[in-house]
Amino acid sequence: MNTQTSEVTDEEIRKLVVARLHSFPAGRKISIGNDGEFTKDELIKSVEKDDRIGKKIIQVQLSYLQSLKEQRFLEE
Amino acid sequence: MLITRPNHDVTINYLYYWSQYIIKIGKAHKLTVTDVAGSRANKKEIIGIISKTKPSFVCFNGHGDEKTICGYDNEPLIQKKLNESILSDVVVFARTCRSAKELGPSCVKKGTTAYVGYTDDFIFLTEEAKESRPLTDKVAKLFLEPSNDVAISFIKGHSAGQANQRSKDYFKKNIKKLMTSDTPKEDRELIPYLLWDMDHQVCIGNEKAVI
Numbered sequence: 001m002n003t004q005t006s007e008v009t010d011e012e013i014r015k016l017v018v019a020r021l022h023s024f025p026a027g028r029k030i031s032i033g034n035d036g037e038f039t040k041d042e043l044i045k046s047v048e049k050d051d052r053i054g055k056k057i058i059q060v061q062l063s064y065l066q067s068l069k070e071q072r073f074l075e076e
Numbered sequence: 077m078l079i080t081r082p083n084h085d086v087t088i089n090y091l092y093y094w095s096q097y098i099i100k101i102g103k104a105h106k107l108t109v110t111d112v113a114g115s116r117a118n119k120k121e122i123i124g125i126i127s128k129t130k131p132s133f134v135c136f137n138g139h140g141d142e143k144t145i146c147g148y149d150n151e152p153l154i155q156k157k158l159n160e161s162i163l164s165d166v167v168v169f170a171r172t173c174r175s176a177k178e179l180g181p182s183c184v185k186k187g188t189t190a191y192v193g194y195t196d197d198f199i200f201l202t203e204e205a206k207e208s209r210p211l212t213d214k215v216a217k218l219f220l221e222p223s224n225d226v227a228i229s230f231i232k233g234h235s236a237g238q239a240n241q242r243s244k245d246y247f248k249k250n251i252k253k254l255m256t257s258d259t260p261k262e263d264r265e266l267i268p269y270l271l272w273d274m275d276h277q278v279c280i281g282n283e284k285a286v287i
Contacts, residue, residue: 023261023262027204028202029203029204030199030200030202031200033140033197036085036086056197056199060272063268063271064267064268073248073251
């Protein structure tokens with residue numbers, strides 16, 4: 001049995017989220033409350049800088065990946 | 077019912093327009109709808125109207141944070157430990173960021189019947205080309221229709237728990253629609269944000285409360 005566990009670093013998570021954001025279509029914006037509206041390029045910069053908006057986008061994407069892992073929408 | 081609709085920035089302007097459907101359905105159901113729009117959505121006006129008319133249902137649109145619901149130009153309207161008791165015996169739907177985290181529970185402690193809102197940022201996507209005509213924005217529609225459904229469900233006689241659940245089911249329906257194989261990849265990128273809003277929408281207080 002393989003007991004090796006793999007730790008994913010914050011840097012690897014940021015790279016994963018940036019990769020996902022690259023498939024975000026141009027011509028769309030994300031509106032995040034008081035913080036305003038952001039284009040794809042602005043979001044990528046925020047994730048790379050790890051600022052408040054970047055952290056929020058990472059949270060959103062990780063929640064989604066967790067839902068896939070839990071197969072939340074397959075069971076219904 | 078009372079509805080606040082400030083319109084001082086692009087995000088809030090979307091809520092301003094999409095709330096028109098709530099008003100329309102409220103009127104169709106013969107409710108007295110007090111529409112406090114644009115710069116009228118300020119603290120003096122809102123507090124005055126609530127004190128005077130004692131609405132059974134208040135629908136807030138605007139910015140906010142854990143402790144605050146804001147109005148026009150982000151003026152705080154309702155603040156934790158300051159004036160939340162003004163919402164005593166009221167059913168509240170707050171389409172504002174994060175106010176269900178602290179303000180919502182505090183309102184319920186001070187007598188608010190039920191409080192439906194968001195415990196984190198309410199996020200939605202838009203089409204840049206549609207910013208000046210928000211009602212034609214089919215991307216924003218996927219977020220704002222399910223959210224509208226909280227208020228619309230209340231108007232149709234559903235309880236707070238049911239209104240929250242019906243809205244979540246609407247988010248889920250949109251998510252599942254986007255998960256099908258014939259959905260373009262770019263549209264599938266909307267799913268994480270719909271899921272976020274659905275998961276952070278909560279009902280606090282009496283789930284059986286109706287307006």
